[in-house]
Amino acid sequence: EKMKLTSTERLQMHKPCGYCYAVIHMNSLFNYEIISHNLYRGSDALEKFVERIKEELLNIQEDLSASAEIIMASGDLKVYNEATECWICKKSFLKPSSEVLQKFEEAKYRLLEVIEWEASMGEDHPEKKKIQKEYREALSGLNRKVKDHDHISEKYRGPAHDTCNKKLRIGSFETK
Incomplete structure (x- = not known):
């Protein structure tokens, strides 16, 4: 037709x-x-x-x-421990300020309170997501040194700031 x-x-x-x-x-x-x-x-x-x-x-x-193990060549751990800068952004690893550390400790304490509350009550805490978010933000504020590695080949790439490492992620692998 x-x-x-x-x-x-x-x-x-x-x-x-x-x-x-x-x-x-x-x-x-x-x-x-x-x-x-x-x-x-x-x-x-x-x-x-x-x-x-x-x-x-x-x-x-x-x-x-699948969780990725880190394959480190001999000498990689020594290099990591002695590293003073992030291989991704080339900026130094700085010790967090006392205010940043205080914020992290407070967020950690609140998260532990939520976990304790949930264990005793047997249900989700009403502010759980908000408190988890505050904890993640406080943790990223520490800008810790982490071992960056390829999650597919599992090979160690170098020392990195936690935030720089997270920016390298390809994305979520969950679909609905």
Whole structure:
């Protein structure tokens, strides 16, 4: 059936008849590797594509959500302990001020109170999220020195400020 739409004529409805995709991994050295691929032809291509992509998503989530050990070469720990600057921003590791330390201690105390309250009451504290956020902010204010590493290759990259390290994250690997 022909349907007139402006100057375009619709002759038929497109029906997917196949697909092809590749899942590619990029490591910390920006090298690429094909992890998986799939080619399919058939009248049920759309359904098969959605099914396969959901499987791939689960595999990717599993790989990226796994906790990463740190692989440190000999001498890395000594270099880390002696490091005075962040390898990412090149700024020095500074000792936090007494005010920053005080703010952290107060936030930690409030969080411990929430945990204790929840244990005794058997339910979530009404201000839990707010107090957790305050604690995270106070913790990041310390700008601690951490061991930055690639969560895929697990290789140690260098000493970094906690905040710099968090900025390097690719993102959340959870999907809904």
